[in-house]
Amino acid sequence: MAKVTQLIHNYLRHSKRFPHVFCPGCGHGIVLGSLIRSVHSLGLAKDDVVLVAGIGCSGRIPVYVDFNSVHTTHGRALTFATGIKMANPRLTVIVIMGDGDALSIGGNHLIHAARRNIGLAALVLNNHIYGMTGGQSSCTTPLGSYSTTTPFGQLEEEFDISRVAKVCGSSFVARTTVMQARHMDKMISTAITHPGFGMVEIISPCHTQFGRKNRFKTSVDMYRWLQKKSVSLDKFQELPPEKRKDAVVTGIFEQKDCIGLEEKHARMRRELRGET
Numbered sequence: 001m002a003k004v005t006q007l008i009h010n011y012l013r014h015s016k017r018f019p020h021v022f023c024p025g026c027g028h029g030i031v032l033g034s035l036i037r038s039v040h041s042l043g044l045a046k047d048d049v050v051l052v053a054g055i056g057c058s059g060r061i062p063v064y065v066d067f068n069s070v071h072t073t074h075g076r077a078l079t080f081a082t083g084i085k086m087a088n089p090r091l092t093v094i095v096i097m098g099d100g101d102a103l104s105i106g107g108n109h110l111i112h113a114a115r116r117n118i119g120l121a122a123l124v125l126n127n128h129i130y131g132m133t134g135g136q137s138s139c140t141t142p143l144g145s146y147s148t149t150t151p152f153g154q155l156e157e158e159f160d161i162s163r164v165a166k167v168c169g170s171s172f173v174a175r176t177t178v179m180q181a182r183h184m185d186k187m188i189s190t191a192i193t194h195p196g197f198g199m200v201e202i203i204s205p206c207h208t209q210f211g212r213k214n215r216f217k218t219s220v221d222m223y224r225w226l227q228k229k230s231v232s233l234d235k236f237q238e239l240p241p242e243k244r245k246d247a248v249v250t251g252i253f254e255q256k257d258c259i260g261l262e263e264k265h266a267r268m269r270r271e272l273r274g275e276t
């Protein structure tokens, strides 16, 4: 345990950055730990990793970790990341977004990053709410649930983030939860090494802004609920229809060979120069 703690500390920016902003019971810190373990297990040098984030609670993650980091505008993290990857494909570029960041204001960018299959690892931390700004509903707030802006229940159908990424062409798509740290480590590492666009949707509870309004007395209740509702894709397919309702399906939804856009560009440039 001490060894693991030391490992995590080697990657944190200690000066002036702590205490962090996450509420007690927030899942985002678990994602940060998983991200560090994944980068470490892949043997990547800190200087070769770029973390790009938008605005939101999830957007704070790059502030705490000693990689190259870019804290961009709300919803636009993927555009900055695209520029970085195209300019220097050697870098490992990891993008961290909230559900609002990635699918509400930033939905257009997600669609096109997936379509282009640019070599980015995109982590979407889905807490089903706009956490940082006071718990307004996002496009992933489940039907019927309560938020600051849906005090009588959400009337809109929610986006299935993984499904959106898959239909838009992303060549690696997975869903995991903060209750499955080892699975999360594996999904993040796979997205990082996958050529082309790799998106991991991570269910990360927000008790402060979502749970309290939706009858979860404590954050522990919320985590227990998540554990109970999580089911792997294989098991889900065996479930009868009535048991499928409300399931949080985890696993890999898409994994196919791909040449990343940045690599296609490099090949085209070599060809135009007559180098091939």
Ligand SMILES: Cc1ncc(C[n+]2csc(CCOP(=O)(O)OP(=O)(O)O)c2C)c(N)n1
Pocket (backbone or CB within 6 Å): 055, 056, 057, 058, 059, 073, 074, 097, 098, 099, 100, 101, 102, 105, 125, 127, 129, 130, 131, 132, 133, 138
């Ligand atoms: C252009 C713009 N619009 C709106 C905002 C206000 N704003 C900041 S964070 C945020 C939502 C954050 O929610 P999400 O992306 O889901 O991340 P979370 O905080 O839940 O991790 C909003 C609406 C902003 N900063 N910039």
